[in-house]
Amino acid sequence: MTDANGAPATPVLELHGVSKTYADVHALAGADLTVRRGELLAVVGPSGSGKSTLLNIMGTLARPTTGAVRVDGHDIDELTDRELSALRATAIGFVFQQFHLAPGVRALDAVADGLLYSGRPLRRRRRLAEQTLRRVGLGHRLGHEPHQLSGGEKQRVAIARAVAGAPALLLADEPTGALDSRSGAAVMELLHGLHRAGTTVVVITHDREIAAALPREVRLRDGRIETDTADGGGRTGPTRADRPGARDRRALREARP
Amino acid sequence: MTATAPPAAPARRLRPARLSPLDVLRTGGSGLRSRPARVFLSALGIAIGIAAMIGVVGISTSSTEELDRKLDALGTNLLTVAPGETVGGGEAHLPAEATEMIGDIAPVQSVSAVGLTEARVYRNDRIPAEETGGIGVYAARTDLPATVGARVTGGRWLNTADTAYPAVVLGPDAAAQLGVHAAGPGVQVWLGGRWFTVVGLLAPTELAPELDAAALIGWPAAEQEVGFNGYATTIYTRTEETAVEDVQAVLGATANPQEPTSVEVSRPSDALAAKEATDDALNGLLLGLGAVALLVGGVGVANTMVISVLERRAEIGLRRSLGATRGQIRTQFLCESLLLSALGGIGGVLLGIGVTAGYASYQGWPAVVPLWAMAGGVGATLAIGALAGFYPAVRAARLPPTEALAAR
Numbered sequence: 001m002t003d004a005n006g007a008p009a010t011p012v013l014e015l016h017g018v019s020k021t022y023a024d025v026h027a028l029a030g031a032d033l034t035v036r037r038g039e040l041l042a043v044v045g046p047s048g049s050g051k052s053t054l055l056n057i058m059g060t061l062a063r064p065t066t067g068a069v070r071v072d073g074h075d076i077d078e079l080t081d082r083e084l085s086a087l088r089a090t091a092i093g094f095v096f097q098q099f100h101l102a103p104g105v106r107a108l109d110a111v112a113d114g115l116l117y118s119g120r121p122l123r124r125r126r127r128l129a130e131q132t133l134r135r136v137g138l139g140h141r142l143g144h145e146p147h148q149l150s151g152g153e154k155q156r157v158a159i160a161r162a163v164a165g166a167p168a169l170l171l172a173d174e175p176t177g178a179l180d181s182r183s184g185a186a187v188m189e190l191l192h193g194l195h196r197a198g199t200t201v202v203v204i205t206h207d208r209e210i211a212a213a214l215p216r217e218v219r220l221r222d223g224r225i226e227t228d229t230a231d232g233g234g235r236t237g238p239t240r241a242d243r244p245g246a247r248d249r250r251a252l253r254e255a256r257p
Numbered sequence: 258m259t260a261t262a263p264p265a266a267p268a269r270r271l272r273p274a275r276l277s278p279l280d281v282l283r284t285g286g287s288g289l290r291s292r293p294a295r296v297f298l299s300a301l302g303i304a305i306g307i308a309a310m311i312g313v314v315g316i317s318t319s320s321t322e323e324l325d326r327k328l329d330a331l332g333t334n335l336l337t338v339a340p341g342e343t344v345g346g347g348e349a350h351l352p353a354e355a356t357e358m359i360g361d362i363a364p365v366q367s368v369s370a371v372g373l374t375e376a377r378v379y380r381n382d383r384i385p386a387e388e389t390g391g392i393g394v395y396a397a398r399t400d401l402p403a404t405v406g407a408r409v410t411g412g413r414w415l416n417t418a419d420t421a422y423p424a425v426v427l428g429p430d431a432a433a434q435l436g437v438h439a440a441g442p443g444v445q446v447w448l449g450g451r452w453f454t455v456v457g458l459l460a461p462t463e464l465a466p467e468l469d470a471a472a473l474i475g476w477p478a479a480e481q482e483v484g485f486n487g488y489a490t491t492i493y494t495r496t497e498e499t500a501v502e503d504v505q506a507v508l509g510a511t512a513n514p515q516e517p518t519s520v521e522v523s524r525p526s527d528a529l530a531a532k533e534a535t536d537d538a539l540n541g542l543l544l545g546l547g548a549v550a551l552l553v554g555g556v557g558v559a560n561t562m563v564i565s566v567l568e569r570r571a572e573i574g575l576r577r578s579l580g581a582t583r584g585q586i587r588t589q590f591l592c593e594s595l596l597l598s599a600l601g602g603i604g605g606v607l608l609g610i611g612v613t614a615g616y617a618s619y620q621g622w623p624a625v626v627p628l629w630a631m632a633g634g635v636g637a638t639l640a641i642g643a644l645a646g647f648y649p650a651v652r653a654a655r656l657p658p659t660e661a662l663a664a665r
Contacts, residue, residue, distance in 0.1 A: 061578060061658040079271065082582050086271040089580020096662070100575045104291045116284070117580035119274025161579075 009037040011070070012169050012200045013058055018067030020053045027053040029223045031067070034230075035169070035202060040195035041230075042211035043204045045220030052173070054220065055204045059092055059171050060084045072168045089117040093162030097174035099154045101146040107133060107157045108142040114161035132164040133157070136190060152183025159190060163199065170194065170201045176210065188213070273582045285592025288565060289600075296597060299554075299561040303601025303641065304608055306551030307634045311609020313543040315626040316616050323622040324530060327463065331406055333526040334366075334501050335464050338492040338512045341521040349519040350488040355512040356398075359492055362511060364500035369404040371473070372396040373490040376449035376483035378425075378472045380435050384447070390434040394448060394472045395490075396479030397426075404493045405465040412440025412457035419456065420475025423448070423482060426457040430470040448472060449483035464525040465493065551637065554601060559645035562594050566653045573653055574661030587654035594646020595639060602638025606631050 013035040020028040028050045035041065045051050056062035057069060060076050069076045072091040076084060101110050111129035112122070120128070133142055136156045146154055155175060162170055172191060176184030188203075188210060195201050195215075203214060211217045219226040276284070289296045338359065340349040352358075360368040376394040377386065401407065402414050415426055425448060427437055435446055437455055444455040453474065462468045479485035492512065496504040501524070509520040566573070573586055581589075610626050617624035 056659045059578065061662070074271065082273050082584070083271040085577070085580050085582040085585075086273040087580075088578060089274065090271075092578075094578045096575075100571060100662075102287070102291065102572060105287070114579055116276070116280060117274060117576075117582075117585065121277070122280065 009039075010073075011035065012037050012039075012072055013202075014068075014070040015057070015064075016068045018057060018064040018069060020050075020057060020062070021065045026223050028057070028064070031223075031225050033218060033225065033228070035200060037168070037200055038195075038198045039216060040192070040201045040214055041203070041216035041218060042214040043202060043218045043220060044206065044208055044211035045226075046206055048222075049220040050223040051204050051206070051220055053223075055171060055173050058169075058202065059094060060088055085117070089119075090165065091168045093165070093167035093170045095155070095158050095162045095170065095172040095175050097177040099146070099158045099178070101154055101157060103147065104145055106143050106145055107138060107149070107160075110146075110157055111161045111164055115165050118165050120165075128164050129160070132160040136160045150183065151179045152186055155179060155183070155187050156190060159187070159194075163194060168200060170199055172201065172203045174205055175203060176205070176207070184210075273580070273585070276585060276588075281588055281592055282596075284589045285596050288569065288589075288593045289596060292565075295561060296600070299557045300597055300601035300604060302554030302557040303551065303598050303638055304554070304605035306547055306549075306554045307602050307605025307638060308608035308612060309547030309550050310544055311606055311626060311630055311634050312612040312616075313540055313547060314630040315609055315613030315624070317540050318625045318627055318630075319613060319617040319622045320620075322625045323620075326623065328526050328529065331464050331526065331529075332495070332498075333524070334496045334498050335405065335525055336494050336496060336501065336505055336508060337465070337523050337525060338494070338508050339490060339521045339523075340488075340513075341519045349513075349516065350486075351490075351492065351512055351520070352515075353487060356489055356492050358511050359494055359508065362496075362504055362507065364497040364504055366495045366497060367400065367404045368492065368494040369398045369401045370489035370492045371398070371401065371468075371471070372476075372479065372485060372488055374449070374474075374479050374483050374485040376479075376485075378431070378435065378446055378448040378453075380446060382447045382452075390431075392431045392434055392470055392472055393467075394474065394479075394483065395468075396476045396485050396487075397473040398476060401473070401493070402459075404495055405462055405468065407462045407465070407468060408460040409457045410460045412455070414457055415473065415475050421477040421481065422475070423451060423453040423478060424456045424475065425453040426459060426473045427455060428459050428469040428471045428473070429461050431472050432458050434470075446472070448474070451482065463529065465491075467491070551641065555598070555641040555645050558594060558598055558601070558642060559649065561597065562590065562646050562649035563652075565593070566590060566649045566656075569653075570656060570661040573656055574658050574663075577658035577661065583654040586656075587650045590650035590653045591643065591646045594650065595642040598638040598642025598645065599635065602635040605638070606634045609634070 011034050013033070015031050015033040018028060018031045019026065031054065043051055043054060053062070057064050060071060063076065071087060074087055079087065105113070108126065108129050111133055112125040115125040115128060130142060133139060136159060138153060138156055138160065141149060141153060149157065175191065176187055179187060191201050191203065203210070205211055217229045338351070338355070340351050356368055356370045359365060372395060374394045374396060377389045378392050378394050379388070397415065399415055399417055399420060402409065409426070415424060425446060427435065432438070437444060437446065437458070440455045440457050442454060445452045446455060459468065480487055494504070505522055505524065508522045510517040512520050576586060613626050614624040
């Protein structure tokens with residue numbers, strides 16, 4: 001973890017000694033984790049291992065009981081709730097297991113709504129949404145509502161919503177959990193494509209097979225980080241590329257099936 | 258070895274983006290679009306309350322408008338003079354020259370008089386004397402219709418030629434009482450112990466309703482045939498519109514200089530207006546009912562919003578994860594509540610206008626709904642929406658994002 005000589009990229013996410021306690025349950029205990037720009041990693045563990053807690057803390061949806069969290073250069077301990085919201089609006093994209101697509105809302109509007117709190121005007125949100133949907137291979141589904149889409153397509157809409165604003169960090173919580181294996185594989189291929197072009201992706205999963213297929217694997221058990229393949233100095237992400245936004249767009253193009 | 262934070266990237270201040278007013282409206286409306294049935298029902302509660310209030314105000318305004326138009330047509334410049342009681346308590350009578358004296362007041366345009374006789378009128382000579390049917394026999398001057406605004410519906414009014422002869426004109430109630438349906442040479446009634454020919458029938462007279470139940474005969478005939486004493490019991494006078502109150506002030510002294518206080522002066526149009534005003538109590542009651550309906554509607558909106566917040570925890574969590582601040586969540590639900598009530602308010606105003614128009618057209622009135630009532634109706638619903646939405650909106654904003662996302 002030396003950062004002086006030849007570290008590949010600046011950290012997007014840093015956790016130092018992060019613990020989270022609910023009542024007297026230690027959901028997370030002393031977690032250290034650094035995610036660098038452009039990485040693709042899996043946080044894997046059985047249910048109850050603290051995955052969700054870790055995700056919430058990484059996504060700034062919850063604050064740790066103790067420890068320090070830095071996201072995209074911001075120490076979240078120093079941010080107010082409003083500032084955290086602004087950070088989520090610009091720097092973090094979320095993908096959920098159950099998609100969270102509102103019924104009756106067209107794919108285009110769902111993705112455009114993902115940019116609502118980023119301050120872009122409506123017309124730009126729509127244009128960006130359309131571009132992003134085309135790049136995840138849903139150009140022919142712009143006007144479709146969730147009930148007209150397959151599970152895999154829904155998750156691709158949700159991914160498009162998460163990455164349309166080119167966030168520094170994409171957090172995917174069990175992205176294949178509600179999908180059959182074929183759709184799941186397609187979704188994972190999409191995430192790989194995003195990563196190949198430089199998007200930083202953290203996949204939270206209980207599926208060891210999926211985790212093993214990713215360049216880096218962080219295993220959680222009972223609220224502790226058991227192993228982190230990055231410590232072995234093995235797999236790392238791509239080198240620093242050009243601007244994050246440009247990389248993300250290229251990633252989306254490549255990810256297109 | 259532990260990773261120290263790299264020399265902090267010049268930490269730009271994070272500031273949440275402001276939503277444009279249009280985005281606020283769209284976001285607030287999105288929750289309504291997906292639940293049309295519930296929106297309709299809770300807006301209906303508000304609409305009924307507003308419609309009731311708009312209807313009451315509209316109908317009462319329309320009725321006032323109708324009265325105004327009626328008074329415009331009838332004129333508000335008719336004054337009547339009648340003998341009251343003397344200081345001693347006995348019944349007074351107006352001096353014989355009172356009518357002429359009033360006619361001499363400068364702004365007086367016309368003057369006429371009737372005098373109640375002691376005669377009785379019957380359908381025929383076989384009716385028992387006590388069955389008078391409440392019909393008064395009056396001596397009337399020939400210029401009476403012009404002054405009080407009476408209209409003849411059948412036959413003709415008394416003219417100078419027949420005032421000395423046994424001819425009678427019947428008011429509508431009197432005619433109905435006596436079973437007279439048409440006037441003509443062959444139609445006769447038994448009046449003061451002899452037959453009188455019915456030469457004319459009157460339409461109802463709004464400003465002198467006492468004439469509706471009257472049998473009117475010529476002044477000379479009254480004196481000759483039924484023993485009338487010749488004193489006027491009511492003097493009618495029309496004045497220039499601008500001088501009505503001045504004339505009203507001097508009428509008593511003019512009619513009876515010896516005992517001005519024993520003269521009763523009145524303005525029949527005031528009585529007409531006062532009669533309409535007695536409906537105020539009923540209007541108050543209906544307005545109160547409308548207010549209760551509105552309150553119940555407001556509670557319905559609050560209830561809908563509370564349920565909506567509970568149901569949409571996942572949406573709230575998602576929006577928080579997308580970067581919505583607590584304030585933006587609060588604004589969204591407040592806006593939704595306001596839209597919901599405004600929908601009910603506008604619907605209620607339209608419904609109220611419809612009710613007013615329907616009732617007014619049924620009554621043959623002009624339909625009038627004052628602008629202040631419409632604006633007030635919509636304004637009231639907005640206030641209710643804000644009150645009803647406040648608590649649910651605050652609850653939605655307080656929801657921790659993780660808890661909201663965990664909801665299925």
